Amino acid sequence: MVITSVLARGQTVARSGLSTAVEKPLETVLAVVGLLIAGDFVVALLVTGGLGFAEVGQLAKNGLMRGLVIGLAGVGLSMTYSILNFANFSHGDYITFGAFAGWGVTYLVAGFGEADWTNLLLVGAGGGVYGAQLGISITGTPLAVVVGLVLAGATTAGLALLVDRGIYKSMRDAGGIPLLITSVGVAFALRYVIALSYNQSVRGTTSTDIPTYQLPAIDGTIGVNAHDLVVLASAVALMLGVHFLLQRTKLGKAMRAMADNEDLALVTGIPTERVVTWTWVVGGALTGVSGFLLVLWRETINFRIGWVLLLLVFSAVILGGIGSIYGAIFGGVIIGLTLELSQIWIPTDFARASAFALMIVILLVRPKGLFAGRSTA
Amino acid sequence: MSLLEIDDLDAGYGDLQILDGVDMAVDDEEYVAIVGPNGAGKSTVMRTVFGIATHMGGTITFDGEKISTLAPERVIRKGIGYVPQDDNVFSSLSVRENLEMGAYILDDVPEAALREVYDRFPILEEREGQKGGTLSGGQQQMLAMGRALMLDPDLILLDEPSAGLAPDLVEEMFEKVDQINDDGTAILMVEQNAKEALRRCDRGYVLVQGQNRYDGPGESLLDDEQIRRDFLGG
Numbered sequence: 001m002v003i004t005s006v007l008a009r010g011q012t013v014a015r016s017g018l019s020t021a022v023e024k025p026l027e028t029v030l031a032v033v034g035l036l037i038a039g040d041f042v043v044a045l046l047v048t049g050g051l052g053f054a055e056v057g058q059l060a061k062n063g064l065m066r067g068l069v070i071g072l073a074g075v076g077l078s079m080t081y082s083i084l085n086f087a088n089f090s091h092g093d094y095i096t097f098g099a100f101a102g103w104g105v106t107y108l109v110a111g112f113g114e115a116d117w118t119n120l121l122l123v124g125a126g127g128g129v130y131g132a133q134l135g136i137s138i139t140g141t142p143l144a145v146v147v148g149l150v151l152a153g154a155t156t157a158g159l160a161l162l163v164d165r166g167i168y169k170s171m172r173d174a175g176g177i178p179l180l181i182t183s184v185g186v187a188f189a190l191r192y193v194i195a196l197s198y199n200q201s202v203r204g205t206t207s208t209d210i211p212t213y214q215l216p217a218i219d220g221t222i223g224v225n226a227h228d229l230v231v232l233a234s235a236v237a238l239m240l241g242v243h244f245l246l247q248r249t250k251l252g253k254a255m256r257a258m259a260d261n262e263d264l265a266l267v268t269g270i271p272t273e274r275v276v277t278w279t280w281v282v283g284g285a286l287t288g289v290s291g292f293l294l295v296l297w298r299e300t301i302n303f304r305i306g307w308v309l310l311l312l313v314f315s316a317v318i319l320g321g322i323g324s325i326y327g328a329i330f331g332g333v334i335i336g337l338t339l340e341l342s343q344i345w346i347p348t349d350f351a352r353a354s355a356f357a358l359m360i361v362i363l364l365v366r367p368k369g370l371f372a373g374r375s376t377a
Numbered sequence: 378m379s380l381l382e383i384d385d386l387d388a389g390y391g392d393l394q395i396l397d398g399v400d401m402a403v404d405d406e407e408y409v410a411i412v413g414p415n416g417a418g419k420s421t422v423m424r425t426v427f428g429i430a431t432h433m434g435g436t437i438t439f440d441g442e443k444i445s446t447l448a449p450e451r452v453i454r455k456g457i458g459y460v461p462q463d464d465n466v467f468s469s470l471s472v473r474e475n476l477e478m479g480a481y482i483l484d485d486v487p488e489a490a491l492r493e494v495y496d497r498f499p500i501l502e503e504r505e506g507q508k509g510g511t512l513s514g515g516q517q518q519m520l521a522m523g524r525a526l527m528l529d530p531d532l533i534l535l536d537e538p539s540a541g542l543a544p545d546l547v548e549e550m551f552e553k554v555d556q557i558n559d560d561g562t563a564i565l566m567v568e569q570n571a572k573e574a575l576r577r578c579d580r581g582y583v584l585v586q587g588q589n590r591y592d593g594p595g596e597s598l599l600d601d602e603q604i605r606r607d608f609l610g611g
Binding site (some may be wrong): 250253254257258259260261263264265266267268269270271 | 427429449450453454459461464465466467468469470474477478479481482524528
């Protein structure tokens with residue numbers, strides 16, 4: 001198969017451009033559209049000046065931030081997908097759970113003594129506690145943010161494990177589809193338990209005064225605030241951590257072995273149940289942290305943030321090649337950048353549509369995703 | 378008492394019974410082959426010993442201990458290695474990582490055992506950093522055997538080691554198995570290539586429809602007119 005595909009590629013290159021266009025109409029149309037967009041972009045930026053470097057830079061920065069959060073959540077989803085063989089639709093609500101659990105702790109640490117502790121822990125669900133008043137930011141209340149971030153990971157790992165033990169484990173032999181449907185049920189249950197506990201309002205979480213640095217761009221500046229840097233540093237550190245785990249540690253190698261071939265892992269003497277446990281712990285922790293970072297970056301929280309993000313996370317994972325963690329990161333950044341940069345051409349309301357359109361286009365050309373065949377490793 | 382004793386074993390998968398009162402034994406350092414037609418349950422014997430088929434009755438004893446229903450991880454700890462037939466390497470793990478997985482139950486990678494595996498299969502050392510899935514069929518088979526040897530087991534179960542190999546590799550593979558046996562590891566092997574297997578083994582079992590049909594020294598099974606005609610193709 002590899003040989004024939006290499007041969008086929010060689011032949012295609014050898015033929016003239018015209019016959020390529022006839023044989024591969026889809027690719028040709030996509031290439032033309034891509035060139036038009038790129039051309040329009042370059043002309044607007046350099047010739048007519050309709051587009052500023054600072055403007056593009058700002059969108060790209062926002063896209064990168066959003067992409068890193070999506071990618072981080074995607075790594076968690078991809079790990080559980082490749083090792084446990086099922087698409088976990090409750091993943092989005094794990095993101096929300098991580099956000100609320102973590103921010104509850106952040107509120108508690110930042111506002112201890114200033115308000116009722118239960119109210120703080122419920123992220124101000126009972127009223128009378130406002131994020132802006134607590135002045136939460138990485139520079140103002142560093143301890144509160146860091147402790148919240150860590151506990152967002154820890155509690156979500158616990159939740160993921162609890163749901164697995166209580167619900168998924170007994171169904172694991174039933175196959176991917178029953179598990180998927182169950183996970184949709186878990187998603188709804190979890191979402192409305194969160195809505196009942198933390199209420200349904202959208203509320204601001206951070207201080208209005210976050211230190212911002214102006215990065216010079218040719219025709220202006222790009223604003224980067226301290227929380228952007230926290231998202232960047234945490235996401236990159238965690239992704240490197242996962243890379244180290246999978247490539248260098250015995251547990252990580254066993255995770256890759258299980259993703260490859262679960263039956264073989266079993267007869268090789270790998271304690272598969274323990275590996276599953278750790279997969280939920282690691283995947284859950286990454287997911288919880290991504291929820292915390294999402295709120296840190298958006299500066300608001302509500303009970304639907306994870307659910308709304310889930311489709312984008314799925315797109316990122318599918319785009320990158322399902323099962324590949326590097327694909328998930330890469331796919332996340334592509335989705336994030338598309339969401340933001342598409343606003344140059346189309347209204348913001350359609351940004352999500354453009355991200356999904358891009359996913360469809362990439363899958364038409366590379367049906368197994370960009371990093372296909374590099375499962376987990 | 379034999380190293381491995383299988384006594385009146387009934388086994389299968391779920392509700393489907395495949396083995397019906399199978400008796401078998403492997404002595405210390407002995408080389409035993411199981412042959413028979415397709416669907417006779419040859420592989421099921423191994424899978425039951427290894428705890429991945431459904432045990433329905435009878436006993437399996439290893440080194441004097443009952444292991445009838447132990448999980449694979451526990452069976453490995455007793456000193457049995459298993460090389461399944463297809464898909465027997467982790468394709469996205471490197472050759473070295475594949476071997477490391479073979480010693481998962483130990484705290485550290487046993488360097489001495491790794492050295493021995495590399496000496497036995499020099500090609501694996503050459504390809505140490507290459508992904509398992511990029512190896513040829515013969516090399517994958519060697520990698521799978523090497524992985525099972527990482528814990529220096531007393532008995533290795535080999536499920537059709539020659540399946541899908543080119544003719545010249547088949548010969549090499551059987552020689553490797555002979556060497557492993559000469560170095561003191563007992564072998565229980567299922568083989569489609571019955572003539573070659575019976576020629577090389579100490580004893581053989583002919584399994585038909587989940588039951589013992591014949592057993593005895595390999596050469597004598599090979600010489601038996603009836604067996605030749607019914608199971609070895611003339």
